[in-house]
Amino acid sequence: MKKYLAEKVGKTLRSLSYEGSVKLVFEKPKDEAHGDLTTNVAMLLAKTAKKNPRVVAQDIVSKLDLDPQFVSKVDIAGPGFINFRFTDEFYTAQISMILKNPETYGKTDTGAGQKTQVEYVSANPTGPLSVGHGRQAAVGDTIANLLAWSGYDVTREYYYNNAGRQMRMLAESTYARYRQLFNQDFPFPEDGYQGDYIREIAENLKKERRDTLAGLPQEEALSVCKEFAEAELFEAIKKVLARMGVVHDVFFNEDSLYSSGKIKEVIEELRVKGLVYDSEGAVWLKTTVMGLDQDRVIVKSTGEPTYRLPDIAYHREKFKRGFDLIVDVFGADHIATIPDVLAGVKALGYDPEKVKVVIHQFVTLMRDGEQVKMSKRLANFVTLDELIDEVGSDAVRFFFLMRSTSSHLEFDLNLAKEQSEKNPVYYLQYAHARIASILRFAEGQGTFDAKVSLDKIEYNLLKGPAEISLVKLLLEFPETVELCASAFEPHRLTTYLHDVATAFHKFYHEHRVVIPEIELAKARLSLCLAAKTVLANGCKILGISAPERM
RNA sequence: GCACCCGUAGCUCAAUUGGAUAGAGCGGCAGCCUACGGAGCUGUAGGUUGGGGGUUCGACUCCCUCCGGGUGCACCA
Numbered sequence: 001m002k003k004y005l006a007e008k009v010g011k012t013l014r015s016l017s018y019e020g021s022v023k024l025v026f027e028k029p030k031d032e033a034h035g036d037l038t039t040n041v042a043m044l045l046a047k048t049a050k051k052n053p054r055v056v057a058q059d060i061v062s063k064l065d066l067d068p069q070f071v072s073k074v075d076i077a078g079p080g081f082i083n084f085r086f087t088d089e090f091y092t093a094q095i096s097m098i099l100k101n102p103e104t105y106g107k108t109d110t111g112a113g114q115k116t117q118v119e120y121v122s123a124n125p126t127g128p129l130s131v132g133h134g135r136q137a138a139v140g141d142t143i144a145n146l147l148a149w150s151g152y153d154v155t156r157e158y159y160y161n162n163a164g165r166q167m168r169m170l171a172e173s174t175y176a177r178y179r180q181l182f183n184q185d186f187p188f189p190e191d192g193y194q195g196d197y198i199r200e201i202a203e204n205l206k207k208e209r210r211d212t213l214a215g216l217p218q219e220e221a222l223s224v225c226k227e228f229a230e231a232e233l234f235e236a237i238k239k240v241l242a243r244m245g246v247v248h249d250v251f252f253n254e255d256s257l258y259s260s261g262k263i264k265e266v267i268e269e270l271r272v273k274g275l276v277y278d279s280e281g282a283v284w285l286k287t288t289v290m291g292l293d294q295d296r297v298i299v300k301s302t303g304e305p306t307y308r309l310p311d312i313a314y315h316r317e318k319f320k321r322g323f324d325l326i327v328d329v330f331g332a333d334h335i336a337t338i339p340d341v342l343a344g345v346k347a348l349g350y351d352p353e354k355v356k357v358v359i360h361q362f363v364t365l366m367r368d369g370e371q372v373k374m375s376k377r378l379a380n381f382v383t384l385d386e387l388i389d390e391v392g393s394d395a396v397r398f399f400f401l402m403r404s405t406s407s408h409l410e411f412d413l414n415l416a417k418e419q420s421e422k423n424p425v426y427y428l429q430y431a432h433a434r435i436a437s438i439l440r441f442a443e444g445q446g447t448f449d450a451k452v453s454l455d456k457i458e459y460n461l462l463k464g465p466a467e468i469s470l471v472k473l474l475l476e477f478p479e480t481v482e483l484c485a486s487a488f489e490p491h492r493l494t495t496y497l498h499d500v501a502t503a504f505h506k507f508y509h510e511h512r513v514v515i516p517e518i519e520l521a522k523a524r525l526s527l528c529l530a531a532k533t534v535l536a537n538g539c540k541i542l543g544i545s546a547p548e549r550m
Numbered sequence: 551g552c553a554c555c556c557g558u559a560g561c562u563c564a565a566u567u568g569g570a571u572a573g574a575g576c577g578g579c580a581g582c583c584u585a586c587g588g589a590g591c592u593g594u595a596g597g598u599u600g601g602g603g604g605u606u607c608g609a610c611u612c613c614c615u616c617c618g619g620g621u622g623c624a625c626c627a
């Protein structure tokens with residue numbers, strides 16, 4: 001319908017010789033009383049035309065030639081908005097479009113042909129995932145879903161480092177706990193990982209190797225410990241992610257950048273371009289040339305690269321692998337590294353505009369109105385696994401997605417656990433289950449069979465305001481998905497679906513569906529089915545279940 | 551000190567990316583079940599959008615400044 005209006009109004013603008021000086025856009029007004037779609041084009045034109053915006057609007061409207069079957073009303077309002085209202089029939093007839101291919105309703109081809117990568121979680125295997133990782137998993141996975149629904153070709157990727165000092169510390173911690181199983185006095189490294197999970201890993205290690213590691217040279221034993229702990233932790237990480245419905249396509253190992261020589265290649269490439277220099281025994285990247293405040297070390301005087309270099313090399317690989325759009329989902333604590341990486345990417349001749357970085361802020365857990373104190377050092381933090389145990393994966397995902405990523409997120413454990421109307425997840429799921437129940441009832445009555453042809457439904461029997469607003473909302477689903485995808489803002493989908501649920505409940509409250517008037521009953525059942533479709537597809541994108549019963 | 555994020559109803563958060571009278575949930579108050587699921591619906595109270603300037607037809611949104619909270623500022627990742 002936007003297309004229809006754009007064509008008609010565009011034609012009128014040309015005939016009035018208002019050339020393409022301004023962008024013609026149609027929006028849905030906040031207030032339904034202002035019509036279904038509105039445009040501010042008259043106000044934009046007024047400036048250059050030096051005319052009163054309302055006069056310009058009047059000019060346009062008087063020349064418009066619109067089909068009354070589609071458009072029921074056009075008027076000028078406020079400072080010069082042109083408001084359009086469509087006929088109810090125009091809307092209701094589109095229900096059949098939703099029901100034709102329900103499982104694909106909401107999909108678009110906006111991103112067709114665009115090879116896209118979404119990187120998220122990317123935690124090193126040194127411990128269990130935290131609730132912060134959980135937010136990242138939910139956000140990253142949902143962004144990936146949104147992009148996929150918008151037609152992008154999406155690769156979900158996890159980047160990790162299983163070398164370096166943290167892993168050494170993991171090995172030493174595991175080794176110490178293992179030795180303590182035989183000798184309580186064995187010293188634990190000062191900066192070791194305190195968490196109980198290390199003890200569990202040590203126990204498992206003992207089951208497998210008994211006491212044989214104690215006899216080995218320490219380096220050899222440490223390497224066994226490292227491999228064992230890493231394998232256990234990674235398995236645990238994948239398991240938790242799977243509980244949330246998160247599955248990555250690619251696990252990219254930082255180490256491979258070294259073994260394949262990519263790290264060296266990057267340094268050489270940068271050297272050729274004259275963008276690195278040596279100073280004080282270290283190698284520096286001229287990030288100041290790229291507009292940053294200071295140059296950065298990429299290779300330490302010890303010969304070891306800093307984290308920046310592999311990060312840059314990794315992003316170079318992303319480009320080399322042919323991605324047109326690269327989405328990085330990071331926690332707020334990684335903000336500082338982004339400019340360096342983008343500068344590196346630019347230095348190598350790639351377009352940093354193709355990299356979209358989604359930063360999510362931290363998560364605070366609340367229990368009984370009080371903040372749950374967490375510290376990784378003291379090892380009293382709540383793991384993602386424990387969180388899912390406590391509130392269930394649907395609530396976890398939904399709560400993590402409810403807020404804009406740029407906002408801090410307060411996670412109310414009591415609310416998430418509550419199986420009642422207060423809980424926003426249940427509100428959505430309840431609407432879906434309720435519709436399922438109605439459909440079951442109707443089928444039992446023999447009123448309706450979703451599988452039979454939906455061609456002969458008399459949609460124009462739907463006339464009530466609650467019916468019409470529900471239809472309108474359902475028809476916004478595809479563009480909502482598209483908007484969420486292009487803005488990388490999953491939280492908008494949760495608010496939209498909440499609105500759909502509200503509109504449905506209102507409709508349900510005002511109209512009985514299964515009634516003797518068989519044609520009207522069928523029309524309403526079709527509307528129910530369409531609402532169920534949107535709720536189900538929306539839940540699918542969010543990664544939560546849409547239950548038939550609850 | 552510098553950079554980024556946040557500041558909106560008692561609480562947690564939205565606001566179509568610059569649009570019309572700033573909206574939801576929770577909590578408060580008052581109502582609604584003889585028919586398809588009351589995990590629902592309806593009404594009501596609650597605001598100088600942290601303060602102050604500016605940009606324009608129009609600002610929660612953009613710019614400047616100040617105040618308060620968070621995060622980061624290594625030859626750590």
